[in-house]
Amino acid sequence: MTNGDDTLPVRTVGGFDRSGRRWVTGMFAVGGAALGALLPLLARWAAELPWVPFQGPLRLLGSFDQTWLTWGRPVLGLVAGLALAAWVVFDSPVLDVGPDRIQVRRRGEVERVVERAKVAAVHPRGSKLRIETESGRTLFEGDVEGDKAQIRRAFVDHGYPWEGPAD
Known part of the structure; x- marks a missing residue:
């Protein structure tokens, strides 16, 4: 989807x-x-x-x-x-999910930018959200607070490969 x-x-x-x-x-x-x-x-x-x-x-x-x-x-x-x-x-991470990149912010400042072309998988792993490359390298892993269905929808709506449970 x-x-x-x-x-x-x-x-x-x-x-x-x-x-x-x-x-x-x-x-x-x-x-x-x-x-x-x-x-x-x-x-x-x-x-x-x-x-x-x-x-x-x-x-x-x-x-x-x-x-x-x-x-x-x-x-x-x-x-x-x-x-x-x-x-x-x-210190809780905030993710700005866009069609071409994901910005990870902490304390109001951009900590990391993950380009869409590098993302091969996005999935929940316990209480954390994990973003990986094709080779399995972790681009981001952290506790992302909020409604898990909204987090999933933000990634799926922008075409990121979500590998977790559906809503």
Whole structure:
């Protein structure tokens, strides 16, 4: 079902939409805050296990019980979680699929351009999307966020050889 129509517009796939960004940010923020709040309990518990290394530092972490740390640890965990979420969201690849090339963007900048003539196969491989040459050389492999059917359609509509499941 290849179209090969050069008049089709470039289709952008990947990246996080607004609700995806909110979900990732919320999960990392809650996880960081929870880890910050539970750190002393986890450190004290781990320090009691004879097979766990770094007993001294774990006991030290478990002993921090000043008043300001009761709220300070969750706040620091929240900030760390938000920073990690920002990195995950902004480092997610975005593909501009056109009839003659695919542009891979990360953090708003073009990272790689894959010419259509070099592409022999495009297929999902687990949670990743893989673009290969005729000889099997990988031109791109990465987690492309978004609706898998839309990603497939972007490639198929432009005539790329999709080797994965249909919608």
